[in-house]
Every structure is written in structure tokens, then in C-alpha cells.
Amino acid sequence: MQLKKLSLQNYRNYDEVFFETGHMVNIIVGPNAQGKTNLLEAIFVLALTKSHRTHQDKELIQWNAPNTLLHGEVDKKYGSCQLDLTISQQGKKAKINGLEQRKLSNFIGSLNVVMFAPEDLEIVKGSPSVRRRFLDMEIGQVHPAYLYDLSQYQKILVQRNNYLKQLFTTRDTKAALLEVWNEQLAQFGIKIIKKRQSFIKKLQMWAEKIHSGITGGNEQIEIQYACSFDQAAVQDESVLFDQFMIKLSHVKEQELRRGVSLIGPHRDDLLFFINGKEVQTFGSQGQQRTTALSLKLAEIELIREEVGEYPILLLDDVLSELDRSRQTQLIETFQNKVQTFITTTGIESIDLSKLEDASVIHVQNGRLT
Numbered sequence: 001m002q003l004k005k006l007s008l009q010n011y012r013n014y015d016e017v018f019f020e021t022g023h024m025v026n027i028i029v030g031p032n033a034q035g036k037t038n039l040l041e042a043i044f045v046l047a048l049t050k051s052h053r054t055h056q057d058k059e060l061i062q063w064n065a066p067n068t069l070l071h072g073e074v075d076k077k078y079g080s081c082q083l084d085l086t087i088s089q090q091g092k093k094a095k096i097n098g099l100e101q102r103k104l105s106n107f108i109g110s111l112n113v114v115m116f117a118p119e120d121l122e123i124v125k126g127s128p129s130v131r132r133r134f135l136d137m138e139i140g141q142v143h144p145a146y147l148y149d150l151s152q153y154q155k156i157l158v159q160r161n162n163y164l165k166q167l168f169t170t171r172d173t174k175a176a177l178l179e180v181w182n183e184q185l186a187q188f189g190i191k192i193i194k195k196r197q198s199f200i201k202k203l204q205m206w207a208e209k210i211h212s213g214i215t216g217g218n219e220q221i222e223i224q225y226a227c228s229f230d231q232a233a234v235q236d237e238s239v240l241f242d243q244f245m246i247k248l249s250h251v252k253e254q255e256l257r258r259g260v261s262l263i264g265p266h267r268d269d270l271l272f273f274i275n276g277k278e279v280q281t282f283g284s285q286g287q288q289r290t291t292a293l294s295l296k297l298a299e300i301e302l303i304r305e306e307v308g309e310y311p312i313l314l315l316d317d318v319l320s321e322l323d324r325s326r327q328t329q330l331i332e333t334f335q336n337k338v339q340t341f342i343t344t345t346g347i348e349s350i351d352l353s354k355l356e357d358a359s360v361i362h363v364q365n366g367r368l369t
């Protein structure tokens with residue numbers, strides 16, 4: 001798929017911008033704080049209705065403006081589509097080909113993107129919540145139903161936590177309604193676990209190939225799903241449901257004492273290993289960086305497998321961080337297959353001789369030249 005046009009109104013430091021984006025490689029150049037990342041972020045938001053760097057949608061709206069409008073034209077295998085997203089203090093509205101979508105999950109997935117930014121190192125080094133966010137966003141863009149299950153799960157989780165807090169303050173140990181919340185939590189929890197299991201299995205398959213290629217066959221990567229729930233490998237839904245309920249009964253006393261839900265996908269994590277050693281603890285900075293890169297490249301292949309065409313690749317200031325051989329490997333892997341947007345402060349850091357159909361766009365203070 002290819003993004004052909006992008007226009008923005010009141011998006012961060014862009015008053016109004018129209019951008020013809022038909023080239024396979026689009027290099028966005030400019031000094032610091034001019035709006036390069038904002039432009040990539042806007043493409044990401046148009047795809048996922050959320051930013052990769054903030055949870056606060058209102059930060060995307062230009063200061064003092066009532067709302068921000070994002071418009072994109074996407075060419076896909078079976079025709080093109082027009083995407084419109086409006087973000088205001090009241091919420092978000094999304095349209096596909098002029099038709100308003102009742103659910104955002106119907107809009108997500110019309111444009112598929114993979115962003116690789118310096119902060120992706122946090123997927124490897126950071127807290128489990130960063131990895132859960134990564135999983136949720138990536139699974140959501142290929143399986144919108146996952147987002148519905150996730151939002152249902154989160155609603156139930158909030159209510160269950162409120163109930164646990166109430167039991168905690170009233171010292172009520174009978175907990176008459178807990179069983180009802182347990183069933184609902186397990187019902188949506190296992191759907192999330194199953195989707196995560198299957199996503200991670202495919203991600204592992206692609207990452208293994210890619211990582212071995214990048215490291216000249218010296219390193220083998222392994223990705224594991226660390227589920228707060230022991231029987232995560234079980235595929236059968238009814239068995240999984242029973243296991244979840246049993247585990248909840250085991251932690252009941254602890255939950256009543258602490259007033260919080262201790263088991264479920266909201267506690268899960270991803271673990272990365274290189275040659276059998278955990279990367280977060282034992283990996284060098286370079287190995288952690290390569291793990292993040294392999295993950296992102298694996299995601300591109302995974303999306304192609306699931307959606308039937310390549311997503312758009314957004315590289316935010318990362319090419320210059322890679323050595324020449326990894327840079328070449330990255331460029332050559334996706335040359336002519338994946339439309340790519342690259343930001344950089346200096347064009348000289350990029351080996352232009354390796355790029356075909358590249359366009360260079362200069363950004364200065366929220367304006368393109």
C-alpha cells in the first residue's frame with residue numbers, strides 16, 4: 001500500500017500542510033524541533049487513531065486550536081481510499097471515503113504502518129506496560145476485533161478493581177459478586193491471550209529469520225509470551241477459561257488483601273532472548289538495538305502475511321543510528337516493496353546511492369519546502 005497524499009490542519013506545529021507522498025522513499029530533512037517527527041506521527045495517527053509517543057490525544061491539536069484534521073489518500077491493491085480523522089477535545093471522528101465510521105475499530109487497519117523510532121529501544125529495555133502497548137497496537141491494526149475485546153476487558157477490569165477496593169475498605173470477605181466479575185474477566189481475557197499467543201508465534205518466526213540475517217547467522221532470537229496465567233500455551237478456549245478461573249481462585253485472598261486484580265492480560269509481558277540469554281538483562285546496547293530492529297522488520301512481514309500487502313514504514317531518525325551495513329541491509333530489504341518515510345537532521349547521514357525513487361522534503365518551522 002502507498003500513501004499518495006497527506007494533508008493536515010492545526011496538527012502540532014503545522015497550521016496547514018499538503019504533502020504529495022507518491023514516492024517509494026520520502027526523506028524528511030530539517031534541523032531539530034521543526035516538525036519532522038510530527039509529520040511521521042501524523043501518518044501513524046491516521047493509521048491507528050493514536051500517537052506512538054503520547055496517550056493524550058489533545059497534545060496533537062495545535063495550541064489554541066479547537067481541533068485537528070488529518071486527511072490521507074491511500075492506494076491499495078484493490079483500489080484507493082480517502083481517510084479523514086478529526087480530533088477535538090470532545091473525541092475523535094473518522095471517515096472512510098466520506099462515510100463516518102461508528103466505531104474507530106472499523107477505521108483502524110485502512111492504512112497499515114510500522115514505525116521505527118529511537119524510543120523503540122524501550123520495547124526491549126523498558127517496563128512491561130511498553131511491551132503490552134506494542135502488542136496491543138500491532139495486533140489491533142491487523143485484527144480490529146481485538147481492540148473491541150481489549151476495551152471490554154479494560155472496562156471489566158476497572159469495575160472489578162473498584163469492587164475489590166470496596167471489599168477491601170469494608171473488610172467484606174464474602175465477596176458475593178466476585179464470581180460474576182471473574183467470569184467476565186476470564187471470558188474476555190482468554191480472547192486477548194489467544195490473539196497474543198498467535199501474534200507472538202508468527203512474530204517469532206519472522207524475527208528469527210531477520211535477526212539471523214542481520215547478525216550474519218551469529219545470533220538466534222527467541223520471543224516468549226510471559227503470561228500471568230501459567231497455562232498460556234493451551235489453545236482450547238474452554239480449558240483456558242477453566243485455568244483462568246482456577247488461577248483467580250488461587251489469588252483471591254491476595255486480591256482481597258491488596259484490593260487490586262492480580263491475574264490477566266493486563267499483567268502479561270514479552271521476553272526476548274538471544275542465544276538463550278535474556279536480552280533485557282544480559283544484552284549489550286547493540287544487541288538490544290538489533291532486537292528492536294528485528295522486531296520491527298518482522299512486523300512488516302507479519303502485516304503483509306495477514307493483510308496481503310506491505311504496510312508503510314516510518315523511520316524516525318534511526319538510519320543514522322545504524323552502522324552502514326545495517327543501514328544497507330534495511331534499505332535493500334524493502335527497496336521498491338515498502339513505501340518508506342525517513343526523517344533525518346542531515347541528508348549526508350543517509351547513503352542516497354542505495355535509494356531508488358527517493359524524494360527529499362525540507363521542513364522548517366512547520367512548513368514544507
Ligand SMILES: Nc1ncnc2c1ncn2[C@@H]1O[C@H](COP(=O)(O)OP(=O)(O)OP(=O)(O)O)[C@@H](O)[C@H]1O
Nearest residue numbers: 012013032033034035036037038059060061062063
Ligand atoms: N500541540 C502543539 N502545538 C504547536 N506546536 C507543537 C505542539 N506539539 C509540539 N509542538 C512543536 O513541535 C516542534 C517539535 O516538532 P518535532 O518533534 O516534529 O521535531 P523534529 O523536527 O522531529 O525534531 P528532532 O530532530 O529534534 O527530533 C516543537 O517546536 C514543539 O514546540
